[in-house]
Amino acid sequence: MVTPEADNVRAPSLATLAVLESVLSSLRIGNAAPAIDIGRRHASHQAQGRANKAKQGPGKRLGAKRTGGEYVVPGNILFKQRGTHWFPGDNCMMGRDHTIHAAQPGYVRYYRDPDRHPKRKYIGIVFEKEQQLPAPMNAVRRRKLGMLAYQIPATSVEEDVVNSTTTYTPSNAEKRSPRSPPSTTTVRTSTSEPRGTVAVQDALSGTPTERKATLRPGYQYRQANWEIGRAAERSKAAMAVRTFTPGDRFAAWRKSAMRIAKNAERRQMGRGGKKGAKAKAKN
Numbered sequence: 001m002v003t004p005e006a007d008n009v010r011a012p013s014l015a016t017l018a019v020l021e022s023v024l025s026s027l028r029i030g031n032a033a034p035a036i037d038i039g040r041r042h043a044s045h046q047a048q049g050r051a052n053k054a055k056q057g058p059g060k061r062l063g064a065k066r067t068g069g070e071y072v073v074p075g076n077i078l079f080k081q082r083g084t085h086w087f088p089g090d091n092c093m094m095g096r097d098h099t100i101h102a103a104q105p106g107y108v109r110y111y112r113d114p115d116r117h118p119k120r121k122y123i124g125i126v127f128e129k130e131q132q133l134p135a136p137m138n139a140v141r142r143r144k145l146g147m148l149a150y151q152i153p154a155t156s157v158e159e160d161v162v163n164s165t166t167t168y169t170p171s172n173a174e175k176r177s178p179r180s181p182p183s184t185t186t187v188r189t190s191t192s193e194p195r196g197t198v199a200v201q202d203a204l205s206g207t208p209t210e211r212k213a214t215l216r217p218g219y220q221y222r223q224a225n226w227e228i229g230r231a232a233e234r235s236k237a238a239m240a241v242r243t244f245t246p247g248d249r250f251a252a253w254r255k256s257a258m259r260i261a262k263n264a265e266r267r268q269m270g271r272g273g274k275k276g277a278k279a280k281a282k283n
Contacts, residue, residue, distance in 0.1 A: 060080075062081055063079070063080060063081075064078070064079050065078055065080065066102075066108045067108065068108050068109060068110050071105075072105065072106065072125065073102065073105045074102055074103055075101060076101065076102045077100075077101055078092065078101065078102055078108060078123050080097075080099050081098050081099070082098065084098055085121070086100060086110075086122065086123050087117075087121065087122050087123075088100050088122070088123065088124075089109070089111065089122030089123055089133060089134075090124035090126070090133060090135070091103050091104040091106060091124060091125035091126075091144075092123055092125055102125055104125050104127070105125075105127075106125040106128075107125065107127075107128075107131075108125065109123070109124045109125070109126055109132070109133045110123055111132075113133075113134040115134065115137070116134075122134075126142070127142050127143075127144075128142075211223055211227070
């Protein structure tokens with residue numbers, strides 16, 4: 001059924017539709033979000049210690065620290081190196097960073113030893129300035145610790161043997177035994193009796209006196225410790241001191257009285273000096 005109102009409604013014209021379409025398109029363009037070009041920022045420097053192409057670091061001070069023939073003491077550095085360009089020879093040692101140190105006091109020697117290795121170079125220490133390395137085969141080794149071989153005089157050795165030997169005589173039962181014929185045996189007994197003398201200067205007179213030396217611990221012939229310790233009792237300063245008498249109360253009282261008198265005199269002089277200075281200032 002068609003109503004009168006439906007007859008009055010008319011369809012929009014083409015011009016109206018075109019205007020509406022242009023308006024809608026303009027609205028879509030205005031409400032759309034602007035397109036953003038998102039880019040990446042790359043690092044301009046390398047990280048982890050390589051900034052600006054790090055230059056060469058400071059020198060490590062490698063090389064020889066002592067020349068050949070120079071005198072050194074234990075612990076001195078002879079050569080610093082990376083790797084084993086040089087190896088430790090006689091009386092030397094190598095650290096964990098391949099640094100070669102002196103182990104004994106002496107003179108430095110740079111040398112080669114074909115008997116030990118055909119290509120290696122060694123650094124060693126000798127005890128005498130004229131000594132050379134490598135040492136000949138089967139040569140006598142030099143003593144360490146700065147010690148020299150000392151031969152005891154033959155007369156002293158013979159006297160010591162004579163004084164420290166006893167004669168052993170077999171018993172009657174041993175003489176009668178067929179297995180052990182009678183014989184005389186010499187037995188060496190160890191003793192700590194005095195052997196030789198030691199020259200000690202007297203503190204009072206200044207003249208050297210001879211004293212007995214005995215075998216002490218460490219295989220040394222010298223005076224006993226109590227003799228060395230009591231040597232100060234014979235000095236001039238010790239002789240000038242008055243001997244102490246236990247129970248002498250009079251001497252103790254006299255020293256105390258003298259000390260009190262000296263302190264009083266010292267205080268009086270100090271007070272007088274201040275008063276005198278003030279009186280002079282007033283005048």
